[in-house]
Amino acid sequence: MFFRRKKETIGIDIGSSSIKLIQLSETEGRYTLEKFGVAALAPEIIVDGTIMDSVRCVEALQNVVKEQAIVTKDAVISVSGHSVIVKRVTLPQMSEEELSESIKWEAEQYIPFDINEVNMDFQILSTFVGPDGKQQMNVLLAAVKKDKLTDYTSLIIEAGLTPVIVDIDSFAIENMYNVNYEINEKETVALINIGAGITNINILQGGMFAFTRDISIGGNRYTESLQKDLGLSYEDAERVKKGEDVEGVDSPETETIIENVSAEITSEITRSFGYFKATMGSENIDKVMLSGGSSQIKNMEAFLQERLELPVEFINPFRKIDIPPSFDAGYIKSITAIAPVAVGLGVRRLDDR
Ligand SMILES: Nc1ncnc2c1ncn2[C@@H]1O[C@H](COP(=O)(O)OP(=O)(O)OP(=O)(O)O)[C@@H](O)[C@H]1O
Numbered sequence: 001m002f003f004r005r006k007k008e009t010i011g012i013d014i015g016s017s018s019i020k021l022i023q024l025s026e027t028e029g030r031y032t033l034e035k036f037g038v039a040a041l042a043p044e045i046i047v048d049g050t051i052m053d054s055v056r057c058v059e060a061l062q063n064v065v066k067e068q069a070i071v072t073k074d075a076v077i078s079v080s081g082h083s084v085i086v087k088r089v090t091l092p093q094m095s096e097e098e099l100s101e102s103i104k105w106e107a108e109q110y111i112p113f114d115i116n117e118v119n120m121d122f123q124i125l126s127t128f129v130g131p132d133g134k135q136q137m138n139v140l141l142a143a144v145k146k147d148k149l150t151d152y153t154s155l156i157i158e159a160g161l162t163p164v165i166v167d168i169d170s171f172a173i174e175n176m177y178n179v180n181y182e183i184n185e186k187e188t189v190a191l192i193n194i195g196a197g198i199t200n201i202n203i204l205q206g207g208m209f210a211f212t213r214d215i216s217i218g219g220n221r222y223t224e225s226l227q228k229d230l231g232l233s234y235e236d237a238e239r240v241k242k243g244e245d246v247e248g249v250d251s252p253e254t255e256t257i258i259e260n261v262s263a264e265i266t267s268e269i270t271r272s273f274g275y276f277k278a279t280m281g282s283e284n285i286d287k288v289m290l291s292g293g294s295s296q297i298k299n300m301e302a303f304l305q306e307r308l309e310l311p312v313e314f315i316n317p318f319r320k321i322d323i324p325p326s327f328d329a330g331y332i333k334s335i336t337a338i339a340p341v342a343v344g345l346g347v348r349r350l351d352d353r
């Protein structure tokens with residue numbers, strides 16, 4: 001065939017509060033949204049990034065596949081959290097083949113798990129001459145615990161799909177950003193994605209990976225605090241958190257509880273920024289780009305702006321993606337905050353790395 005089409009894939013972001021499924025088509029580097037479905041997951045199905053109830057999780061996935069009338073079987077998925085390690089390390093210069101051979105030994109000191117229990121991948125970012133005059137290189141190292149990989153890929157297989165790529169949430173967010181935003185060579189941008197259980201932080205310098213960290217706090221913390229302090233059910237606490245009225249709940253008290261959790265999340269972000277600055281020298285962050293379901297907490301943007309003393313802007317994961325008129329504008333608005341990881345997975349095709 002002369003016009004061999006790249007094989008179509010679907011992106012599936014298995015978040016702890018919902019599964020997001022996306023299908024994008026591509027023509028000459030431009031993407032069009034074909035499908036986007038969301039399947040809510042009850043809080044006990046995935047806990048702390050571990051699939052506790054795979055039966056219900058598979059069911060939810062199958063439902064959304066059916067609802068969206070998905071034909072493609074090839075799925076790109078991602079993992080995140082404490083079973084995932086992403087590090088930028090400096091190694092003596094060697095070829096990609098040589099590094100493939102020795103990566104296990106090189107990586108051992110950077111990975112806090114048994115090296116035989118992880119799957120590893122790497123990417124050579126740049127080469128430079130070290131202070132001793134020897135050639136060195138910056139390498140991006142990614143390791144995921146094998147049992148985590150098996151849990152997530154089994155889920156996809158049980159739902160009747162084929163996992164063709166397993167990515168990492170933070171890389172997917174980086175991909176999503178680079179597809180949608182112009183890169184300013186001189187700018188350092190922090191992408192902050194506040195989910196339910198995890199907040200992903202990505203720092204890009206001139207569009208290139210500089211730092212990433214997943215912190216184990218997100219929207220669930222608001223719900224838990226509201227439940228505990230106000231004696232609410234999970235459902236009511238979720239509603240209060242989203243600014244809905246719940247009988248007998250008074251608002252000044254809620255606001256204090258919400259603000260305390262926002263402060264907690266912000267201080268974790270500040271700590272990560274501090275760590276980034278300490279390890280990279282005196283690098284400044286120019287702005288924050290915000291996403292994730294929990295970025296919709298009332299006043300979150302202003303709160304972060306004030307505490308971090310940085311401009312904060314919401315990410316639009318569909319900024320450069322064509323959305324056919326068949327999609328309802330209200331629906332697109334409702335998925336914008338939660339779509340970044342899915343979009344980053346949806347743009348991946350089988351023949352890319
Ligand atoms: N309008 C809103 N206001 C505040 N919080 C909201 C709102 N809408 C959704 N959330 C919260 O956002 C979170 C879900 O966000 P998201 O879909 O990004 O997380 P996830 O991918 O399911 O979780 P994770 O990646 O952390 O496992 C939930 O905690 C939910 O309660």
Ligand SMILES: [Mg+2]
Nearest residue numbers: 015016195341
């Ligand atoms: Mg998520």
